[in-house]
Amino acid sequence: MKVEKVIKAFSLKEALAALKENEGRAELIAGGTDLLVKIRENHNKKPVIVDISDVPECRGIRFEADYIAIGACAKYSELVESDRVMRQLPGLWEASKSVGAPQIQNLGTVGGNIANASPAADAVPPLLAMEALLEIVSNEGCRTVALKDFFKGKGQADLNEGEIITQIIIPRPGSAHINVQFEKLGLRNALAISRLSAAAAVELSEDKVIEKVCVASGSIGLTGMREPELEAFLTGKKLDEALISSACDLFSEVVSSRLSGRGTMPFKREAVRGVFGNALKKALRASL
Ligand SMILES: Cc1cc2nc3c(=O)[nH]c(=O)nc-3n(C[C@H](O)[C@H](O)[C@H](O)COP(=O)(O)OP(=O)(O)OC[C@H]3O[C@@H](n4cnc5c(N)ncnc54)[C@H](O)[C@@H]3O)c2cc1C
Incomplete structure (x- = not known):
């Protein structure tokens, strides 16, 4: 048109x-x-x-005591250049760094990535793993929706005519021992739309037992999504190489059944082992 x-x-x-x-x-x-x-x-x-790219209410990144608020129009380059994002939101920082190429990072926004509701949206898995919320404003008022409930299908979201995502709210975890990691496999290093990605937010006890874990994936379903089967499997177990290997086997089975009959299934079933395994290994290394 x-x-x-x-x-x-x-x-x-x-x-x-x-x-x-x-x-x-x-x-x-x-x-x-x-x-x-x-x-x-x-x-x-x-x-x-x-x-809306210069609307102040949709810009900037605020670090509050209980939460971090990312303006929907914050660009990937702003996230990549922020030391605080790198230290406090490493999964989202990695995801932002992996988007397209610098030209895309200088223009593309986190809110646009979410509103577009693509299964390959790179910011989505780490935000799902961090249990992010969206602030959505319209002429009728303001509402908050959990990101996990926002996607309704490929390219479809809980976003009505006349609504604007203004902020993405990331609650700060109760424990300081939680870390979020992101890993992606693209077609090429630059300008690659994600073929497969995974993020994990892992809360470990002193002796490396997983007290809480949120796992999210990209490009293995109609939208980015949480992976409750993996979360149930990992919770309460000690995070070590053996557990990572078993979790990757389980993820591979999940992908096989979810993508059954699709041409991409054999590739993704194997690729998910490396992608998810690397995300968990990074979480393990970060805890040492
Ligand atoms: C060459 C190339 C490479 C790319 N590589 C990647 C990649 O590696 N990973 C990846 O995830 N994406 C990639 N993308 C896709 C794109 O860059 C991202 O999805 C980006 O985050 C979109 O943000 P934007 O601000 O440009 O969205 P826009 O194009 O401005 O908007 C996209 C949609 O979202 C709506 N929208 C935007 N902001 C809001 C808001 N605040 N509230 C409500 N609706 C809103 C718009 O109406 C529109 O429908 C790539 C794109 C290109 C062209």
Whole structure:
């Protein structure tokens, strides 16, 4: 569809007003790395584009006592360049560093990655593993939704017409002994859309017993998702090489049955061992 108008919003109020004025005809743009591809290929569905990339309420990264808030329009490059993100959110930092190439990292945003609801969205598995929440604002008010409940299918999300994701809230874990790791296998190192990824947030006791674990995957389902079978298997066990090997076997079985009949199944069934095994090994190393 031909784009008729682009409205640049400089505040959340302006963005919401533009959405209201163009009800049913407007689509948001942040970095444009997904939407501009659609526009170029004439696959965009709305003629009015509302640019929220400079809306202050959607920008920045805040480190609070109980949570970390990432503005939906925070760019990957901002995350990659932040020492605090590298130290406090290593899984998300790794995922941001792995996105596309520097050109994409300089434009692409975390909120756009989530709203797009692609199974290959790299920011999603570490955010799922950290039990992130989304703050979503519209002219009707503000609501909060857990990221794990947000995806409804490939390219489908719990996001209504006129709603804007403003922030991604990452609750700080109760324990200091939790670490989140991300691992990805792409087609190539640069400009690779993720073929398979995994993230794990592991809370270990002094003697390396897993007290709590959240596992999430990308590109082995219709959306990024939590992996409850793996979480149940790992909880209460000592994290060591033998456990990592058994967990990788189980993940391989999960992938075999989930992707049964798909051409990618034999490759992904094997690849998941390396990807998930590396994420857990990083968690083990970080705890030493
Ligand atoms: C060459 C190339 C390589 C890529 N490599 C990767 C990769 O390795 N890993 C990866 O995960 N992705 C990759 N991508 C995809 C893309 O860069 C990311 O998904 C990016 O995070 C999208 O963010 P954006 O701000 O550019 O989204 P936009 O294109 O601006 O928007 C995408 C969609 O989200 C909606 N939207 C945006 N922000 C909001 C918001 N705050 N609230 C509600 N809706 C919103 C828009 O309306 C639009 O429908 C790649 C893309 C390209 C072109």
